[in-house]
Amino acid sequence: MSRRARAGGFLLVAALCAVAAATVANGYGERVARGYGQLRPVVVASEALPAGKSIGPEDAVGKLEVRRVPVRFAPPGVLGAPAQAVGLEPVGTVPAGAYVLAGQLRSPSSSRSPLRLGHGRRPVEIEVGGAGALAAMGPPLGGSLVDVVVTTEPSGSAGGRTYVAAPAVPLLALAPSAEAGSATTTATLGLTRPQALRLIAAESFARRITVIPR
Numbered sequence: 001m002s003r004r005a006r007a008g009g010f011l012l013v014a015a016l017c018a019v020a021a022a023t024v025a026n027g028y029g030e031r032v033a034r035g036y037g038q039l040r041p042v043v044v045a046s047e048a049l050p051a052g053k054s055i056g057p058e059d060a061v062g063k064l065e066v067r068r069v070p071v072r073f074a075p076p077g078v079l080g081a082p083a084q085a086v087g088l089e090p091v092g093t094v095p096a097g098a099y100v101l102a103g104q105l106r107s108p109s110s111s112r113s114p115l116r117l118g119h120g121r122r123p124v125e126i127e128v129g130g131a132g133a134l135a136a137m138g139p140p141l142g143g144s145l146v147d148v149v150v151t152t153e154p155s156g157s158a159g160g161r162t163y164v165a166a167p168a169v170p171l172l173a174l175a176p177s178a179e180a181g182s183a184t185t186t187a188t189l190g191l192t193r194p195q196a197l198r199l200i201a202a203e204s205f206a207r208r209i210t211v212i213p214r
Contacts, residue, residue: 036070036072036073037070037071037072038070038071039068039069039070039071040068040069040070040071040074040080041066041067041068041080041081042066042067042068042069042074042078042079042080042099043064043065043066043078043079043080043081043082043084043085043099043100044064044065044066044067044097044098044099044100045063045064045094045095045096045097045098045099045100046062046063046064046065046096046097047062047063047096048093048094048095048096049063049090049093049094049100050090050093051089051090051091051092051093052089052090053089053090054087054088054089054108055085055086055087055088055089055090055105056086056087057086059085059086060082060083060085060086061082064082064085064100065082066080066081066082074099075099075101076101077101077102077103077176078099078100078101078102079100079101079102079176084102084176084185085100085105085176087107087108087174088105088106088107088108088174088175088176089105089106089107089108090104090105091104091105091106092104102175102176105175105176106173106175107172107173107174107175107188117170117190119192120192120193121169121170121190121191121192122190122191122193122196123172123188123189123190124188124189124190124191124196124199124200125186125187125188125189126148126186126187126189126199126200126203126209127185127186127187127203127209128148128185128186128187128209128210128211129185129208129209129210144170144171144213144214145168145169145170145171145213145214146168146169146170146171146187146189146211146212146213146214147164147166147167147168147169147211147212147214148164148165148166148167148169148189148195148199148209148210148211148212149162149163149164149165149209149210149211149212150162150163150164150165150199150202150206150208150209150210151206151207151208151209151210152205152206152207153205153206153207160207165195165198165199165202165209166189166191166195166198166199168214169189169190169191169195170189170190171187171188171189171190171211172188172189172190173187173188174186174187174188175188187211189211
């Protein structure tokens with residue numbers, strides 16, 4: 001047999017082995033899903049996360065990893081994506097190999113003395129998107145101003161509408177949503193009563209609520 005023929009034979013065998021391995025892996029995943037239910041992504045610390053040290057974008061890449069586990073085994077409040085932790089700090093040290101939970105993290109501003117809002121404003125928690133990009137710019141400072149933008153769902157032939165529902169409001173804290181598998185973030189905002197009622201109502205009908213730094 002020529003050298004070229006032997007090389008071709010080896011490549012064919014390698015390709016068959018790769019296909020067989022993929023088939024076994026897919027079959028295993030299907031058996032797990034059938035036996036334990038649907039799988040969902042969870043975030044695990046591949047390295048220890050020190051208490052009080054803000055998690056940066058590089059930490060999200062190097063110290064956090066995503067695994068898939070049956071939904072029934074995922075602990076309440078576990079993060080679903082590393083980006084949800086960016087800009088936050090652990091309340092206590094998160095050991096390597098542990099799940100990363102929303103309740104373990106806080107905004108760096110939340111450890112400081114409470115901000116006096118004034119002007120009829122009160123702290124209100126709103127589920128928002130776009131906070132990962134905001135956190136990537138650096139730890140949010142208590143009282144930094146953001147615009148809160150609402151995008152509505154399309155209605156009939158009309159497209160959705162995007163508008164600023166609350167301009168220049170203080171951002172007090174960011175935290176991952178406690179809802180399992182949620183891609184949103186809980187933002188604590190300093191809102192007037194009309195702004196709070198407007199945004200709370202928007203949570204029930206809007207496609208997306210986004211915070212944009214000023």
